[in-house]
Ligand code: HEC
């Protein structure tokens with residue numbers, strides 16, 4: 001197995017930045033392009049990354065292409081006892097070849113419509129006109145409409161392939177999302193169900209406060225850029241589907257279930273399955289009840305009751321978040337993206353250096369997914385009461401944060417009133433109203449109502 005080539009790994013997508021180096025500052029909203037010279041000065045360190053990186057790794061023209069999922073192939077083969085990686089390359093290259101046949105390349109994505117003829121809702125799962133606009137090189141077509149949005153705004157963190165291994169990835173915590181696992185954290189659907197379009201639009205619009213995932217709301221300021229967020233969402237869906245199909249194909253090959261020939265019915269079934277999962281997500285949104293209208297006094301009492309639930313055996317919140325919610329409980333767990341390759345490959349993610357064996361295949365250092373310090377108030381999935389209710393009953397998929405047991409359909413657990421008590425307690429822990437951290441648009445109304453004067457701070 002060859003180690004990954006330096007230029008194509010580290011400089012993925014950078015060539016698209018040379019005409020507009022200021023866009024290198026990915027966490028700076030796009031509005032920075034219209035900024036003042038003084039503010040531009042603050043970007044100098046980021047602009048310097050380009051020449052420095054060139055000196056460190058050499059600056060040939062980087063080839064922009066989807067990268068095979070070597071890490072998953074190597075992990076799966078190690079699980080089967082193949083420690084010297086002789087067979088994993090075949091699994092990853094065969095799966096990548098089939099994925100290219102069905103989904104095209106980073107410059108020319110395609111959609112496997114002919115395989116999906118009998119799959120209900122498959123035509124609506126991605127809008128290929130927007131996928132084509134967001135993929136490919138940065139620039140404008142004859143119609144003057146901007147293209148290559150994903151390379152312009154997302155590649156430094158999420159990588160060309162959507163593998164979460166962009167140039168900046170190893171410096172960020174949490175790491176940027178690897179879309180290929182098909183798992184998303186902040187969504188309105190239950191565990192195991194894909195996010196809706198609206199969930200992804202919201203993530204791009206609001207960003208994920210408290211992480212380096214920026215808000216792209218500024219794209220909406222100009223009329224010309226109106227549908228850029230929606231367009232990027234189509235491409236995220238496409239990359240996730242392509243990547244998950246590739247993963248599942250690798251597993252089929254590694255487990256000896258398919259040789260991954262293009263006409264192999266069981267390989268084609270993989271495409272249908274993944275697309276069907278996305279198609280059905282829109283109908284599976286969990287309805288969230290309206291929050292109770294409380295006086296400040298009632299709010300205080302409710303939040304007191306919530307504190308008891310928080311510390312109870314039943315919810316186990318305090319076990320992870322600590323008795324006062326400061327994130328100092330005893331949970332030392334990792335997220336599913338990390339457990340995926342470490343546990344599969346027989347690597348203990350807690351051991352300091354064992355993971356390094358997997359670094360040449362794209363592994364990033366395992367980092368514990370710490371329970372949040374709730375006093376920070378930067379709620380990643382939104383800070384209004386309904387957002388928090390949704391978060392508690394759905395959990396955060398792919399992380400140790402579990403869904404709460406809810407007393408519905410005869411199941412034991414907390415009633416909705418008791419869950420509102422917990423929500424109020426969680427809100428009472430942060431002194432910074434989340435509306436000043438998260439997007440004003442989606443949190444303001446309710447935060448104002450839920451933080452009446454006199455409410456516990
Ligand atoms: C500066 C780095 C950075 C940039 C630029 C960036 N992201 Fe992210 N993104 C992140 C990080 C970090 C996370 C993971 C946050 C977490 O796990 O809580 C993330 C998560 C996501 C998620 C997953 C949300 C979920 O519910 O799991 C999506 C979707 C996403 N980003 C899309 C995009 C798109 C599209 C772009 C470009 C328009 C983009 N990101 C640009 C850093 C970035």
Ligand code: HEC
Pocket residue numbers: 310315316317318319320321331369370371372374378379380381382388391392396399400401402404422426
């Ligand atoms: C097994 C450990 C564990 C338990 C039990 C747990 N949490 Fe968490 N919680 C986490 C982790 C880890 C995160 C951060 C996940 C991430 O964003 O990657 C988190 C995040 C959160 C967040 C932030 C949500 C957001 O949108 O940013 C809230 C609020 C929260 N937990 C409340 C609770 C409450 C209330 C309970 C009890 C009903 C609870 N948690 C139980 C581990 C846990």
